[in-house]
Amino acid sequence: MRKLLNTLYVTSPNTYLSLDGENIVILKDQVEISRIPLHNLEGIVAFGYTGASPALMGACAKRNIALSFMKPSGKFLARVVGEVRGNVTLRKAQYRLSDNTEESNIISRNFILGKIYNTRWVIERATRDYAMRLDVDKLKKVSKVLANSLKLVEQSENLEQLRGYEGEAASQYFSVFDDLILQQKEFFYFRYRNKRPPLDNVNAMLSFVYTLLAHDFAAALETVGLDPYVGFLHRDRPGRISLALDMMEELRSVYADRFVISLINKKEVNSDGFTQKENGAVTMDDDTRKTILKAWQSKKQETITHPFLQEKVEWGLVPYAQAMLLARFIRGDLDGYPTFMWK
């Protein structure tokens, strides 16, 4: 597999990112505070209203380094995209499939099969790891419903039906999500999923981590020559990376959600890092965001065995591997899209 390079997260606001030779140089008040060689990077994510030089943008585009700008909240602002190059034939095949709702349904079914398979695994795994602390019967019941959802999804005839099954499975999963949180329960609880704005600490963390994952998928899709904006399950909407969102489905629970839960359960975050506004909207402070990013980086380095390729890969490369596999399916090398089914 490809070497896992690093993503540079620039979290201090009011910095300026510039290019010097083969390095990215971070300036604050025109004073150099950091310098990192570009060849070690595969992505740069800048939070806050950071500026960047056109020369740096060009260098990133040329080297396939994903450069994204986020609001301090982690909300996506913009991404620097270089010249559209690469595989026209592949992209046209993608567009044709996306226009065909029947084909789109067949591909999307696999995204959702992966998603439900993995959420079910997250629940099953919890019943094994924390049998003494959990209402195992309750969780097993949900797991059974999810197993049934898998059968329904396999047979879904169109995208609408598929979305229906997905919605039911998601609400089953989220109905026990709070059970998986085993520490600091007075501050970290989950009632339901909300995002605009997040109304509790857990939702704030989930939203933030989903943004990171979407960025990784968009970058991976771009690298293999697919258009991250043209999806199958998520239909086109200007400015939305629909395909990245499609592909993310299968990793949400097993990668992002479990990551968030483990930060809480291991007490790597605490309630001091969150503030609630008068209207209930929750924001995270800089330190908490830094803690999350640091943990995210080391999570990415953890090695697993890819269930389809049967090769050792880092978690951080899974989006890349899946993007590659999707491209190979669209190209006709594979008889289906091998969704990521975690064990």
Added chain:
Amino acid sequence: MMEYKEEDFILLSGIQHFSFCRRQWALIHIEQQWQENLRTIEGQILHERTHDNTVREKRGDLIVSRGMAIFSRSLGITGACDVVELHKASDGVSIFGRDGNYKPVPIEYKRGKPKEDESDILQLCAQAMCLEEMLLCEIPEAFLFYGETKRRLKVTLEDELRQRVQTIVKEIHELYDKRYTPKVKPSKRCKACSLAEICMPKLCKNPSAVNYIKKNLLEVEE
């Protein structure tokens, strides 16, 4: 003689990729994928020097031309020669703006050492065939220079070799017209291939994604 249109020209450098591995060629030339590794970077550095076409060298009866752009309408290929030496010779051809007649000799620079396969030789021969067509001359021999051994290797451009160039170029055109990335048998070569990670040679063994999903779902039911 059959002639290709300029827009249908394929890159001469692809001959080397194609004879190494058809899939590697398709990934680079159809899918426009590229991945650098140590070998490709070393090759680049070597070529930066040889391709510096601002340098003009004249040593007595010898003119050294670097980075000369070449093409052949009959083969439908285009590319560049690392170095073309023009040797003054009475039985050579006239060159515009130069006194006397010259015999062109292409020299291709390679980073490593002579390869077991004939990809370098085919590429060199194709270059010579382009020059022959452009200069209306005959080129009986050419050279490969290897960075590791620092030696020139003489290649005699026999009819049979030219025939092989024609065959491979024809195959490349056919595959390019299909815009299809072929599968090939994974082999030892995959280890030396900078595109192995993009290619995923395992995918050439026809693993079934449908069976993989089915198998996983069956386990859920049990």
